[in-house]
Amino acid sequence: MDAELFPRSRTEIAPGAVHLPDWLDADRQRQLLEACRVWARPPAGLRTVRTPGGGTMTSRQVCLGWHWYPYGYARTVVDGDGSPVKPFPAWLADLGRDAVTEALGPDAAATAPYDIALINFYDADARMGMHRDSDEKSDAPVVSLSVGDTCVFRFGNTESRARPYTDVELRSGDLFVFGGASRLAYHGVPRVHAGTAPSELGLTGRLNVTLRVSGF
Template sequence: MDGELFPRERTVIAPGAVHVPDWLGPARQAELLAACRVWARPPAGLRTVRTPGGGVMSARQVCLGLHWYPYAYARTAVDGDGAPVKPMPARLARLGREAVAAAYGTQPGPTEPGSPEPGSGGPDAYDIALINFYDGDSRMGMHRDAEEKSPAPVVSLSLGDSCVFRFGNTASRGRPYQDVELRSGDLFVFGGPSRQAYHGVPKVLPGTGPPELGLTGRLNITLRVGGLG
């Protein structure tokens, strides 16, 4: 936000959980938004997610790489139109690797000539993307990302309206937790001892997104390493 008294800085929220404000500049945000609009089209496009108990998630979702549904993964949109899931784009896999390096202050490791770049191919590649769309009334209850077998960090990117992101503990959905405001372009990474922490979105702040982006609502792009074979 322009005119703030103090600039927002990289913050360690919990061990392994890092918030990097304004990581995506305006051009990369616009590029990602345009791509999300393509990925959201049928087949295997944006859908409403229903839980086994009959509940309905207020945030709608599209998946890339593997299709997540409560509470497993599939290669087709089993709770949607049944079409094969769209492939995970290599640029998103690379973005996941760049995000982890930015959050943890590490440099990407070297590769042997002809070998796949870490984060874009191979067993440790970011191979799953869950893209959630929140309108002004949407929220996400406290949950853990527990269907993956890989311990690799989860990467979360925000576009559009700001939200209150609640980051909790690994033992329960209740306290202690910390609320963080995530704005358009922000990066949040959680791994290590925080990989199985409960987290959620209790509130979206309508009308807070950058006008030049042209997005009403909030998009959250979550990148994961499945380790599922």
């Protein structure tokens, strides 16, 4: 919203965890959406993730650079069509570095280049349980970009999935970065607010682009 009673501003949710509202302008959101639509096409396209216990994630996912599966990484879609994972573009690595620089400062961005993207698509009924991003060898900050519907992002602690946690509203264009003491914090998405995406995007649902450094 352009005019709010309480305008949204940069917020440190926990040490090393920063929310920057409206970080992507309308043009950059459209560009990222169009790129996601290309990446989602087969081969190595959007898939349903199945857990070792036989369950399925309600969000659907496509990966770049390295293919994530529960709970590891591969160069091919080992739990899907077996195709080589799509390449990670240099411009996305630049975006990740810029995001960390703005959120946490230039020292936090002085790491190896970002080389993993996990792109999750949420429809109105999709959720993401509390989990940690712990399958990488690097402790570089995680970069999370939102496009489309607003969601409730639950950011917790490093010890368990239980409280204490903070619920943050992530809207289209928002940036969330977590590193340092919060790098291994549990987090999830308990709710998506359907129909809240900017109408000019032409998107029904929510895209979350998560950037990581593999350390491999």
